[in-house]
Amino acid sequence: xxxxxxxxxxxxxxxxxxxxxxxxxxxxxxxxxxxxxxxxxxxxxxxxxxxxxxxxxxxxxxxxxxxxxxxxxxxxxxxxxxxxxxxxxxxxxxxxxxxxxxxxxxxxxxxxxxxxxxxxxxxxxxxxxxxxxxxxxxxxxxxxxxxxxxxxxxxxxxxxxxxxxxxxxxxxxxxxxxxxxxxxxxxxxxxxxxxxxxxxxxxxxxxxxxxxxxxxxxxxxxxxxxxxxxxxxxxxxxxxxxxxxxxxxxxxxxxxxxxxxxxxxxxxxxxxxxxxxxxxxxxxxxxxxxxxxxxxxxxxxxxxxxxxxxxxxxxxxxxxxxxxxxxxxxxxxxxxxxxxxxxxxxxxxxxxxxxxxxxxxxxxxxxxxxxxxxxxxxxxxxxxxxxxxxxxxxxxxxxxxxxxxxxxxxxxxxxxxxxxxxxxxxxxxxxxxxxxxxxxxxxxxxxxxxxxxxxxxxxxxxxxxxxxxxxxxxxxxxxxxxxxxxxxxxxxxxxxxxxxxxxxxxxxxxxxxxxxxxxxxxxxxxxxxxxxxxxxxxxxxxxxxxxxxxxxxxxxxxxxxxxxxxxxxxxxxxxxxxxxxxxxxxxxxxxxxxxxxxxxxxxxxxxxxxxxxxxxxxxxxxxxxxxxxxxxxxxxxxxxxxxxxxxxxxxxxxxxxxxxxxxxx
Amino acid sequence: xxxxxxxxxxxxxxxxxxxxxxxxxxxxxxxxxxxxxxxxxxxxxxxxxxxxxxxxxxxxxxxxxxxxxxxxxxxxxxxxxxxxxxxxxxxxxxxxxxxxxxxxxxxxxxxxxxxxxxxxxxxxxxxxxxxxxxxxxxxxxxxxxxxxxxxxxxxxxxxxxxxxxxxxxxxxxxxxxxxxxxxxxxxxxxxxxxxxxxxxxxxxxxxxxxxxxxxxxxxxxxxxxxxxxxxxxxxxxxxxxxxxxxxxxxxxxxx
Numbered sequence: 001x002x003x004x005x006x007x008x009x010x011x012x013x014x015x016x017x018x019x020x021x022x023x024x025x026x027x028x029x030x031x032x033x034x035x036x037x038x039x040x041x042x043x044x045x046x047x048x049x050x051x052x053x054x055x056x057x058x059x060x061x062x063x064x065x066x067x068x069x070x071x072x073x074x075x076x077x078x079x080x081x082x083x084x085x086x087x088x089x090x091x092x093x094x095x096x097x098x099x100x101x102x103x104x105x106x107x108x109x110x111x112x113x114x115x116x117x118x119x120x121x122x123x124x125x126x127x128x129x130x131x132x133x134x135x136x137x138x139x140x141x142x143x144x145x146x147x148x149x150x151x152x153x154x155x156x157x158x159x160x161x162x163x164x165x166x167x168x169x170x171x172x173x174x175x176x177x178x179x180x181x182x183x184x185x186x187x188x189x190x191x192x193x194x195x196x197x198x199x200x201x202x203x204x205x206x207x208x209x210x211x212x213x214x215x216x217x218x219x220x221x222x223x224x225x226x227x228x229x230x231x232x233x234x235x236x237x238x239x240x241x242x243x244x245x246x247x248x249x250x251x252x253x254x255x256x257x258x259x260x261x262x263x264x265x266x267x268x269x270x271x272x273x274x275x276x277x278x279x280x281x282x283x284x285x286x287x288x289x290x291x292x293x294x295x296x297x298x299x300x301x302x303x304x305x306x307x308x309x310x311x312x313x314x315x316x317x318x319x320x321x322x323x324x325x326x327x328x329x330x331x332x333x334x335x336x337x338x339x340x341x342x343x344x345x346x347x348x349x350x351x352x353x354x355x356x357x358x359x360x361x362x363x364x365x366x367x368x369x370x371x372x373x374x375x376x377x378x379x380x381x382x383x384x385x386x387x388x389x390x391x392x393x394x395x396x397x398x399x400x401x402x403x404x405x406x407x408x409x410x411x412x413x414x415x416x417x418x419x420x421x422x423x424x425x426x427x428x429x430x431x432x433x434x435x436x437x438x439x440x441x442x443x444x445x446x447x448x449x450x451x452x453x454x455x456x457x458x459x460x461x462x463x464x465x466x467x468x469x470x471x472x473x474x475x476x477x478x479x480x481x482x483x484x485x486x487x488x489x490x491x492x493x494x495x496x497x498x499x500x501x502x503x504x505x506x507x508x509x510x511x512x513x514x515x516x517x518x519x520x521x522x523x524x525x526x527x528x529x530x531x532x533x534x535x536x537x538x539x540x541x542x543x544x545x546x547x548x549x550x551x552x553x554x555x556x557x558x559x560x561x562x563x564x565x566x567x568x569x570x571x572x573x574x575x576x577x578x579x580x581x582x583x584x585x586x587x588x589x590x591x592x593x594x595x596x597x598x599x600x601x602x603x604x605x606x607x608x609x610x611x612x613x614x615x616x617x618x619x620x621x622x623x624x625x626x627x628x629x630x631x632x633x634x635x636x637x638x639x640x641x642x643x644x645x646x647x648x649x650x651x652x653x654x655x656x657x658x659x660x661x662x663x664x665x
Numbered sequence: 666x667x668x669x670x671x672x673x674x675x676x677x678x679x680x681x682x683x684x685x686x687x688x689x690x691x692x693x694x695x696x697x698x699x700x701x702x703x704x705x706x707x708x709x710x711x712x713x714x715x716x717x718x719x720x721x722x723x724x725x726x727x728x729x730x731x732x733x734x735x736x737x738x739x740x741x742x743x744x745x746x747x748x749x750x751x752x753x754x755x756x757x758x759x760x761x762x763x764x765x766x767x768x769x770x771x772x773x774x775x776x777x778x779x780x781x782x783x784x785x786x787x788x789x790x791x792x793x794x795x796x797x798x799x800x801x802x803x804x805x806x807x808x809x810x811x812x813x814x815x816x817x818x819x820x821x822x823x824x825x826x827x828x829x830x831x832x833x834x835x836x837x838x839x840x841x842x843x844x845x846x847x848x849x850x851x852x853x854x855x856x857x858x859x860x861x862x863x864x865x866x867x868x869x870x871x872x873x874x875x876x877x878x879x880x881x882x883x884x885x886x887x888x889x890x891x892x893x894x895x896x897x898x899x900x901x902x903x904x905x906x907x908x909x910x911x912x913x914x915x916x917x918x919x920x
Contacts, residue, residue, distance in 0.1 A: 268777045268786055277765035576761040579722065580822075581750020582778050583743045 002103070006110040013087065017111075021119050023079040023557055027072040028123025028161060030550050033131040035065050035157035064547060065160070071296070073168045075554050080112070080172050082565050084179055095185050105180045109173045116169045124161065128153060134546075206254040213247030216240045221612050228616050245605055249290045252601075253283035271582060271590040278573075278590075279597050282566060289562065294602040296555045301610035304548030304636040306617050322526045323406035324492040325501055326353070327462035330521040331488050332360065338491040345511045349493075352504050356493035357405040359398035361473075363390040363487035364443060368471060372430045392473045393443065394490075395481035399460070402492055408458045411451075413477050418448040421456040422472040431455045431472050443476055444483040461490060462524050501525050552640060556647040559602070560654075563595050567655045571662045584659075591655050599648050607637075668731075669829050669862045670696040670719065675728030677714050677885075688714040689725070690885040696830070701856045701863045703876035705905070707912065708868065711885040713834065716866045720753060720832050721745050733829055750779050754823030754831040754861075758838040760815045762807040768818045769803040775822045793821045796858060797851050813844025817851055824855050831855070833865040837872055849875045870909055874902040881908055888912065 010017060094104050132151060220240030227233045257280050260267050267273055283290065328338045337358055342349035369387045377387075399421070400410045411419060418441055422431040436453045460473060495501040505525045515521035567574075574587055677689035688711045696702050706712040717723035719730055721737055730737050732752055740748055755761075762771050769790060776786050794800045797817050807815055816836060823831055833852065837845035853875055855861040865876060873879050875898070881889040889908050893901045 265783050268773055268783050270777055270780075271774070273766060273770045273774055273777065274763060277763070277770065281765045572761075573763050573765075576763060577778075578746070579720075579749070579755050579757075579761070580775055580778055581746050581748075581753070583746030583750075585743065586778065 002107060002110065006107060006114060009107070010111050010114055013083070017083065017115050020076075020079045020083055021115055021122075023075055023561075024116065024119035024165075025123040025126060026553070026557075027076060028120055028165060029125075029127035029130050030553075031065065031068060031072065031164065032124055032127030032154075032157050032161045033134055034068060034546065034550070035160050036127070036131040036152065036154035065164075068547070068550060069164045069168070071551065071554055073171060074292075075558060076168055077172055077175055078558055079561060080176065082561055084108075084176065085565060086568065091180065091183065092185060101180055105177045108176050108180065112169065112173055112176065116165070116172075120162065120165055124158060127161070131157075203254075203258060206251050206258070209247050210251040210255050213244045213251065215244075217244035217248065217608075220244055221609070224612055224616055228619060241609060245294060245609070246291055248605060249283070249287045249294065249601075253280040256280075271577065271586050274573075274577065275590045275593045278570070278594055282594075282598065283601070286562065289558070290602055293555050293558060294605050296551050297602055297606035298610050298613075300548040300551035300555065301606055301636070301640065302613050302617065303551070304640065305610065305614035322462060322529050323408065323459055324462055325495045325526045326356075326491070326493040326504070326523070328491040328521075328523040329361075329461065329488055330515070332486040338489050342508075347504065347507045347511060349504060349508075352495060352500050353493040354496045355405055356491060357398075357401040358489065358491045359394065359401055360486045361488045361490050362393040362395075362481055362484035364393065364484060366391050368427070371434055371472060372427070375430050375433060377427070377430060386471060390487075392487070393476055393481065393484060394460070394473055395478045396475055397478050398481075398490075399475045402460050402490075403458060405492055405494065406459065409456070411456065411475060413451055413475065415477050415479060416446070416448055417451040418443070418474055418476045418480075419451045419456055420472050420474050421458055421460060422470055423457045423459065424471040427471045428455070428457075441474065443474070443480055446480050446483075448476065448480070461492060462526065462529055498527060501527060548636075549639075549643075552643055555602075556643060559599055560647050560651040563598055563651050564654055564658065566594075567591065567658050571658065574659060575662070587659060588656060591659070592652060595648065595652050595655060599644065599651075603644070667698050668695050669698050669700070669733060670864070671731040672715075672719065673729045673731070675715075675718060675725045675730060677711070677718060677723070678726045687885050689718070691728075692882075692885070692887055693728075694880055694887065694890075696862060696864060698862055699856065699860050701852070701875070701877040702865070703873040703879040704864065704866045704882060705868060705870075705873050705879055705909070706882035706888075710882045712866045712868075712882050714885075715882065716832060716834050716864070719830075719864070720755065721749055750775075750826070752829045754826060754828035756816070756819050756823050756831070756833040756836045758835040760807070760812070760819045760839070762815055762819055762822075764807045766806075767803070768799070768805055768807070768810070771807075771818055772803075772822045772825050775826050779826055781826070789825055790821075793825045793859075796854060797821050811844065812840050813847055816840060816844070816848050820848065820851055820855070824859060824861055827859075829862065831861050831863045833863060835867055836865065837867070837869065845872070870902060870905045873905050874898045879905060879908075881912060883912060 091104060094107070095101070131154070135152065217240070220237050223233060223237045223240070227237070257276055260272075260276050267276070330338075336344075339350050339356075339358060367388055367390055371391060372387070396411060396413050403410045413419065420431050420435065422428055432453075432455055435450045435455060439450050441448045455472075456475070460470060495504065505528070508523055509516075512521055512523065516523065577587060577590075672692060672694050675689055675692050676687065679686040679688055690711075692715065704712045704715060714723065718725045721740065725738055728738070732748070737745075737748060762768075763774070766774065772790050772793070773786050776789060777783075781789070790803070791800075794803060797820060799814070799817050799821060802810055802814050802818070805814075807818075810818070816839075820833075820836070823833075836852070837848055840848060849872060852863060852865070856863050856877075863876075865872070867873055877893050879891045880887055881891075889911075891901075891904055891908060896904070
């Protein structure tokens with residue numbers, strides 16, 4: 001009998017459950033899609049970068065999906081409360097008929113369970129489709145083509161989704177049970193008529209708090225711009241900004257009403273007085289939700305802004321930092337220079353290359369440690385062992401050959417001069433320090449002095465770890481180079497097309513893969529580098545953008561739900577307005593104003609704060625990419641505005657629908 | 666005296682083919698300027714339906730309602746809203762004040778809806794507040810006031826636009842007897858001093874004794890009509906009680 005009632009209830013209150021159901025299904029699908037990205041096989045084979053970052057990525061995705069789960073839980077509990085609110089009277093009737101609270105509670109638990117199971121199934125279905133789309137996009141982005149795309153159903157992602165949502169359901173059920181247990185019958189039956197108690201805030205205090213919020217916001221932003229993402233100051237900055245935002249949303253409606261009341265002309269036009277008061281009371285009761293929404297929006301804006309800026313600047317960057325299509329390096333053996341070796345092994349390298357520069361690198365006993373002796377070094381752990389390696393030397397002629405090929409700046413040295421080429425972020429400063437302070441180098445019994453106190457920053461080879469990778473290569477006059485022992489070959493070349501590049505890379509892999517794997521040979525092409533590049537930063541940027549959009553959708557759903565709940569709750573007020581003779585146009589205008597204000601309010605602070613924060617975050621990233629912030633921010637703000645517009649129109653239309661449904665003419 | 670409201674043979678039928686309810690059955694009457702008409706009847710007699718039809722909240726099945734000569738049963742959409750805000754004033758049983766607005770703003774809203782000149786709004790509110798003795802509660806929010814005070818604000822809101830007809834639906838229904846008396850006195854004042862034409866629906870004989878004329882309704886038909894004339898309120902009250910007894914007396918036939 002209870003089961004039948006549950007079934008009937010769900011069917012009857014389909015309309016109420018629609019929003020809850022949608023939220024839930026959307027949540028499930030996003031969650032599943034997010035967790036299943038990593039199961040696309042071709043994405044897992046993402047070259048070196050994935051191997052390097054693989055573990056970190058798995059951890060990040062795990063952490064992020066937990067974060068998303070918490071946010072979705074918040075959203076679902078919120079949507080659930082919307083239903084509970086709408087059905088208060090129904091609960092009251094059950095209770096007055098003598099149904100005990102446990103029974104009622106089990107009724108609602110059953111309904112939640114039923115709708116939850118349905119939403120889980122639908123959500124997994126949508127999520128499955130969604131994840132295929134995301135996989136194709138990701139493959140195109142990271143691997144360059146979606147040829148390796150496979151229809152994938154990730155059992156692991158499904159399991160995780162089901163477990164997470166089961167937990168969320170349990171929380172929702174506990175919430176509902178608690179609500180029902182604490183409820184009083186009289187409140188339920190008169191739920192429709194209950195008057196809202198309005199606190200009237202003191203005008204002076206409101207103004208003071210408002211000013212305080214502005215002061216702390218401005219101070220916080222100034223400090224942020226001044227110190228950047230400084231760890232020591234971060235707590236202070238965060239504190240100031242959070243206090244500023246809280247006070248802002250606590251007082252802003254009061255201040256607006258105060259200002260509006262002074263402007264009697266506007267205040268007493270049409271339903272303006274009503275609209276403003278309505279906003280005021282909403283802001284007063286919901287300022288906490290506003291702050292949470294502002295926080296969510298802020299996060300999604302920063303994450304989106306950073307993500308998009310990073311993604312779109314990568315293309316340009318990758319081009320600029322890979323001036324060659326091919327690099328081959330391996331230890332010197334007489335008469336087996338790369339081109340000869342390729343000929344011998346049947347690789348049509350010489351024919352395929354459009355242009356090339358085949359040069360020799362030299363080594364002495366000098367290591368990087370010797371070069372940086374007595375200096376403080378800022379190197380990652382993995383790079384520490386580089387210090388023991390020997391420094392590369394290259395002759396002026398060879399260096400210029402490479403530069404000619406890649407169209408970079410060439411160099412002119414006197415017989416007793418040298419210069420260092422270095423573009424590795426960690427050692428750049430140290431090289432510069434060496435050139436400016438110590439300066440002289442003894443190479444093969446000859447003492448050389450630097451031609452300038454600044455190092456060269458050219459790119460002399462492709463590499464597979466980071467793009468700007470030269471910790472320091474010493475360029476010496478040809479006469480000096482001749483006295484040194486050749487150490488390795490360096491061949492850089494350019495291909496006429498990507499197709500040829502791919503063919504040659506395949507041929508090299510066929511013949512040389514073992515040498516490559518055991519470390520006796522190094523070869524890499526431009527495309528491989530780009531894959532690597534996208535593989536690392538691309539994945540991060542992609543996840544950022546994805547997370548940003550999820551947060552945005554969640555925020556917009558809450559905003560929209562809240563608006564509709566409010567209008568539903570306040571329908572008596574609109575009915576009164578209609579009886580007073582306010583026509584449809586007037587009421588719609590008032591609703592439009594309220595919805596617009598409510599949508600824009602959390603956005604204002606979020607946009608202001610995020611534009612500064614994104615700037616600071618991108619400043620931090622700028623060593624990696626030269627990012628045109630303004631341009632890329634426009635793209636992410638464009639996406640946000642588009643999503644905003646869609647939700648806004650949908651909310652406004654549904655709000656009008658509520659008015660029509662309730663026969664408020 | 667000119668006619669403000671003319672109700673002509675109106676009928677209101679609810680239900681479908683299988684069960685038909687005649688809520689109003691061929692009712693006709695007129696209300697002149699500065700009249701204070703009471704409509705009395707038991708629950709379910711159709712008095713609220715009648716008021717709803719006059720106030721355009723509900724539509725009639727047949728017949729016509731003329732307000733100052735124009736037929737309102739043919740009005741639709743925004744013309745209805747326009748008619749309502751310009752010609753009618755409402756007082757509801759549960760006040761229907763907007764709880765987010767102060768008393769002053771509640772009254773001013775009625776004026777801003779009809780685009781009343783902004784510089785005259787204050788003056789108008791002042792005038793009506795003086796008449797109803799509510800100046801000292803104008804700055805309060807509805808939840809800070811008693812029911813009687815709220816209803817007087819609602820009366821002020823209804824009358825401030827100087828409507829042709831003031832409709833009151835059981836205005837004392839939610840009030841204690843003292844507040845009820847104060848409100849009825851207020852309505853009497855509005856009627857006598859501000860020349861308001863009032864139509865009040867009530868089931869209470871004491872309330873009705875404040876009217877100048879009373880129409881009794883039973884089962885959707887006009888049952889009787891009383892005019893106060895030169896009687897004092899006590900006498901009029903006694904006459905009303907007689908009719909009420911007669912109304913109720915009919916029931917004994919059903920046994």
